[in-house]
Amino acid sequence: MTEKVPCQSEGCTAMILPTTAAKTGGYCMPCHQEQERRKREAYILQHRKTVNLYEGLNDPVEILKIMHSPRQYDPLIKYTAYPRSKEQVYASLSPVEAQSMAVYALNLLGSGDEDTSRDILSSLMCFRDESIADGLPLLLEHEVYYPGILYRDAGPEVRDRLFDQVEWDDENRNYILLALAWIGDEQVVRRFHEWRMKPPQWAEQLHVVPELYAREAGWKLSDSGQRRDLFQGSSYAVEKREDPRDLSVQQMSSGFLKYAAADCPWCGGKLTRLVDVDTSHTALAKLNLPWERLQVDTCVICGCYGIIYMELDGGGMPSWSAYNRKPAYLPDIKSEEYSGEYLQVGPQLTLSDIPRSSCYAAIWELDSHSKFGGYPGWVQDAEYPDCPCCGRSMLFIGQLDWSDLEDYGEGIYYMFFCPKDRITATTYQQS
Ligand SMILES: [Zn+2]
Ligand SMILES: [Zn+2]
Numbered sequence: 001m002t003e004k005v006p007c008q009s010e011g012c013t014a015m016i017l018p019t020t021a022a023k024t025g026g027y028c029m030p031c032h033q034e035q036e037r038r039k040r041e042a043y044i045l046q047h048r049k050t051v052n053l054y055e056g057l058n059d060p061v062e063i064l065k066i067m068h069s070p071r072q073y074d075p076l077i078k079y080t081a082y083p084r085s086k087e088q089v090y091a092s093l094s095p096v097e098a099q100s101m102a103v104y105a106l107n108l109l110g111s112g113d114e115d116t117s118r119d120i121l122s123s124l125m126c127f128r129d130e131s132i133a134d135g136l137p138l139l140l141e142h143e144v145y146y147p148g149i150l151y152r153d154a155g156p157e158v159r160d161r162l163f164d165q166v167e168w169d170d171e172n173r174n175y176i177l178l179a180l181a182w183i184g185d186e187q188v189v190r191r192f193h194e195w196r197m198k199p200p201q202w203a204e205q206l207h208v209v210p211e212l213y214a215r216e217a218g219w220k221l222s223d224s225g226q227r228r229d230l231f232q233g234s235s236y237a238v239e240k241r242e243d244p245r246d247l248s249v250q251q252m253s254s255g256f257l258k259y260a261a262a263d264c265p266w267c268g269g270k271l272t273r274l275v276d277v278d279t280s281h282t283a284l285a286k287l288n289l290p291w292e293r294l295q296v297d298t299c300v301i302c303g304c305y306g307i308i309y310m311e312l313d314g315g316g317m318p319s320w321s322a323y324n325r326k327p328a329y330l331p332d333i334k335s336e337e338y339s340g341e342y343l344q345v346g347p348q349l350t351l352s353d354i355p356r357s358s359c360y361a362a363i364w365e366l367d368s369h370s371k372f373g374g375y376p377g378w379v380q381d382a383e384y385p386d387c388p389c390c391g392r393s394m395l396f397i398g399q400l401d402w403s404d405l406e407d408y409g410e411g412i413y414y415m416f417f418c419p420k421d422r423i424t425a426t427t428y429q430q431s
């Protein structure tokens with residue numbers, strides 16, 4: 001039997017085989033690996049270069065091209081981040097510059113870089129509400145159907161090509177239906193209704209009936225075959241201010257993330273008031289609410305597992321709805337063990353009064369954000385809860401993205417409302 005020898009590291013008690021010692025210079029494998037790691041780290045620190053790809057650049061188009069260019073990870077290069085966000089740079093573009101970004105994106109299709117092309121076109125829509133209708137025939141040519149939101153402003157010609165293609169293109173039918181849903185004009189609504197009355201043969205291959213694709217684009221086909229929107233108007237960002245004392249009166253008109261008075265009947269923890277917004281804020285004005293504040297409560301623990309409805313009384317005060325059905329599964333979390341980190345962020349959040357595109361933060365993969373109004377940014381499939389009173393799909397009013405709130409936060413809380421029955425609902429999707 002071979003005699004083992006002690007590891008050379010000070011304080012390490014491991015005994016190792018002489019063969020290992022010969023390989024590592026007398027150290028056990030964990031110590032050896034740690035030494036190697038430290039050597040690598042020191043090497044990287046010593047040789048790492050800081051590279052500023054934006055140095056000397058003023059042209060926002062050039063800056064965006066760099067922001068969008070795929071970068072290979074290299075531990076020896078530290079890239080300087082651009083001081084403004086992609087959204088800010090997109091917002092600063094002149095119409096001509098935006099057009100030049102669109103042309104650049106369409107040219108990328110020719111060179112086979114569909115992903116970057118998609119990202120740029122989506123950014124133009126979501127950050128600026130730019131119409132990319134002129135580029136759609138080219139997208140079709142390159143069989144780029146996703147994300148369907150790109151087709152929102154399609155004209156009759158593109159729409160009719162999609163009508164034709166959906167009949168025979170088994171491979172892309174799913175995406176084509178989504179694109180049609182985003183177009184959502186009168187002809188599309190009529191066609192979806194026809195498919196309801198007389199389901200096409202290909203519908204058997206789908207997971208859901210064709211008309212349900214409309215939900216992904218924020219609307220549904222009513223019983224009488226009309227389009228009913230499940231979202232409203234522009235988006236209004238929920239923004240984080242570093243210093244909560246900076247807030248103007250208008251900004252103080254919104255409040256976020258406080259404990260509500262009541263407890264959750266399911267887990268016994270405190271309910272959370274996700275938002276408390278002045279109903280005269282432009283984001284809510286269309287709802288014509290009879291109270292001064294709209295308050296949406298939920299349980300941030302149980303709300304991850306099912307819909308939580310709250311009923312608003314004559315003064316707009318929320319209370320737990322008798323319609324709530326306890327989810328089949330709830331975790332065994334004691335509410336006092338749950339991190340309340342998000343509550344500390346509440347006072348820093350404000351609801352912007354600058355309208356942004358209805359598509360703002362509507363593509364979760366592109367740019368996820370907390371906001372009011374516009375299209376929801378679904379992490380998974382669109383999921384509008386039904387109002388437990390009237391049975392109609394509820395209206396999306398806003399979303400809170402937990403990654404905005406906690407360092408390791410993830411997932412989005414979506415908020416809904418039935419104006420007729422004055423019920424709010426929350427759902428959650430895990431990112
Ligand atoms: Zn050791
Ligand atoms: Zn609960």
Ligand SMILES: [Zn+2]
Nearest residue numbers: 387390418421
């Ligand atoms: Zn209702």
